[in-house]
């Protein structure tokens with residue numbers, strides 16, 4: 001029988017700290033209100049060169065170092081995120097490239113704040129089934145880029161960061177013992193970004209109504225979260241064959257301190273058994289549990305064989321829990337770390353060489369094979385009917401559909417100053 005152990009952990013949070021008082025200068029709120037209602041004192045906000053992929057890579061390198069492993073050993077990379085670098089390629093593929101994980105499969109996972117526990121469950125199952133032996137599970141978010149900074153109901157809640165764990169297969173009993181994944185799509189509209197997908201692309205009209213930013217019914221989400229935190233925790237403890245008082249540490253999703261306090265009260269567990277860092281980071285969605293887990297491990301709160309329960313909840317609606325027995329770390333020696341760094345450098349060179357090779361190949365062979373050329377157009381292609389059954393190329397209101405070429409880019413889309421993939425990723429590697 002194979003077991004999936006957590007053998008490495010790492011985190012990355014941006015340098016930039018934004019306090020409640022700073023936010024109170026831009027929206028009608030106060031440090032007192034935010035602390036009382038959420039437990040948040042400050043959050044980290046990504047700078048122009050920090051992205052979901054660059055933070056994921058930094059957290060992943062930390063996890064590989066703790067485990068004494070390298071990117072070339074990876075079989076699978078899962079990145080849980082609601083703020084991927086692009087719609088495609090996946091952020092996981094960018095991480096794969098940066099780590100030189102030449103043998104790994106890589107994909108993004110969308111389950112909002114429950115995403116990391118979903119990923120942990122899939123990664124552990126892959127190991128138990130024998131299809132993988134070394135799996136990197138990452139939660140990484142740049143929520144500051146999808147928040148409406150004028151909406152006090154949401155902008156005070158979120159922050160940026162990334163956390164990662166390395167799962168490795170072993171015959172030694174322990175590791176991820178049981179997991180629980182749940183969803184209730186009927187509550188999808190309670191926490192949603194309406195525009196930016198195939199149903200409603202981002203248009204200047206959508207931007208004017210802030211439909212490309214987080215919309216949340218806070219009270220309903222609060223009610224849902226309080227209910228599932230208690231229920232999922234009880235269920236996962238039962239599934240693992242433990243009792244509540246046998247759990248050494250609870251690592252909950254950090255969305256609101258009051259939700260964690262309510263869960264602790266209803267489970268009859270002292271609050272100090274719940275790891276809480278929401279005061280410093282706010283809600284970092286899929287990154288919140290791996291950041292908390294990494295901090296708990298780094299501060300010596302977790303010892304080998306400790307029993308740990310993680311519970312997450314979020315948009316979807318989704319919720320998830322995992323019960324695990326903490327393992328022994330095998331930290332990398334200084335020379336192993338140096339070798340790994342060299343490996344990431346080689347990965348960077350290899351990646352550039354591949355891009356160059358593709359360009360050269362395209363120049364040399366791209367036009368030689370006439371069968372690969374698109375057929376010359378004989379007549380203009382027929383346009384599909386416009387939305388609302390209107391005339392092709394026209395909207396329901398009779399105006400022309402904007403075309404990508406003629407449509408000026410809305411300022412807010414580029415205003416974040418997001419760097420090119422290459423520069424952000426180079427920074428994460430170094």
Ligand code: ACO
Pocket residue numbers: 028029030033034037038112113114152153154156191218219221222225255256283285313314315
């Ligand atoms: N500063 C000051 N006042 C505010 C602020 C603010 N930042 N935000 C809201 N208020 C006001 C409201 O307008 C309201 O005023 P009104 O009574 O005049 O209408 C009042 O404060 C109370 O509002 P409530 O919504 O009842 O406040 P509540 O105590 O519920 O706290 C909160 C709001 C913090 C959002 C809470 O509902 C919450 O934490 N909900 C869960 C959020 C959550 O967990 N999200 C998960 C996201 S996970 C993911 O997948 C991304």
